[in-house]
Amino acid sequence: TAMLTLLLLPLLLGSAWAQCPAPADLKNADGTKVCAQLYENDSPYYAQCCGGQVLQVQPGDDQPYMPLSWNDKISSLVVAPRCELNVWSRKGKEGYNRKFSSGVVYRLQEIKKGLIGDWDNSISAYYC
Template sequence: MEKLRHNASKECPAPADLKDINGTKLCAQLYVDASPYYDQCCGGRVLPVPPGTDMPYLPRDWNDCLSSLVVAPRCELTVWSRRGKEGATKRFSAGVVYRLQEVRKGLLGDWDDSISAFYCKCS
């Protein structure tokens, strides 16, 4: 997996623009920080996710702290609420999710700070 980065601009990239530092297409990018303002939701630490990445156990500093995400066209990100791909699950297709707190998880929860595992694939 590519080194994590810091997004100083805070503006979420367009899904079609997801590329690593070498220009290779990414499957998704995951972000720690969110904001009440959509144009500032993708700030802070960035986890670039190449196609085919399977992370059943997120590192401690990424577990349960993701707040926004971007998925590239023709890609799908599947997330789980518990380590080892257990618990609630959700699939995200191409697009920007500015605030995971707006995505329902069950009756009373949301996906903000709730992702503990993921798999990302592209066709």
Template sequence: MGLFPPPGIGDGAVLSPMTLQKEDTTLVVSLARPELQEGDPETAALQGLEDKMKASAGILLLPLLFAMAWGQCPAAADLKNADGTKVCAQLYTDNSPYYDQCCAGSVLVVQPGEDQPYVPTAFNDKISSLVVATRCELTVWSKKAKGGNTRKFKPGAFPRLQEYGRGLFGNWNDAISAYYCKCT
């Protein structure tokens, strides 16, 4: 004997819709429920089943809602300060094996013309993803005072710096210690 259909469901069933909404995503779950009298044991059993289904629908949507909150790299054209002025680049401390979850963690906003031979301590050798604004170029170094390997990043998103080679065996993940950003 399974849970579905519950006892009492038959030709006289009515639909009781439940709607869950998150911004532009809507899920409608319809539950079949016969018209029963208040206080009837079958009514109580069906109400309990309906409550469990509502909770299950909420649990199933939970990962979808969390996915919307994870980092996703902004478009290069969207990099702007709160007052609308242009930002040269944004550097992020966290990345992920999944591209839609990159560009997360602490953010270092780089202004046009900014020249940093010493990256702030909180970001030194911790940058894992970056975005360079349109008509800008970010030059990075692997050692402080602009020493070591160097690389120029053109406009666009670079969500996983471990995919960009640095020297013969290295990559740029957690390797940036200095930078210069310029825009035209």
């Protein structure tokens, strides 16, 4: 059993790290579709992105102002199939705008915003 424990240990420890879900796996508890999930944290390692607090975005959600404590806090995101997430860099749908189609964005710091910025901790409004 010691050998079995050694084999399972990386699996158990690995599950403690955040891991981005597949876009097709975005569902509410009742099985209905979630449009996108926004995450507070990212990581230098893709396998550990999508960590921290999670904000679920339902189809049709229109937020010109981010929910309390979420403004400029998003570092990773996942968008479901047949969904599109529109984001803005300033409250009231002002500033820079970007559309994210279905897929995983492990680190928003890798997505350019304007000439010198990026989208990490930069989302202040969204529509899905």
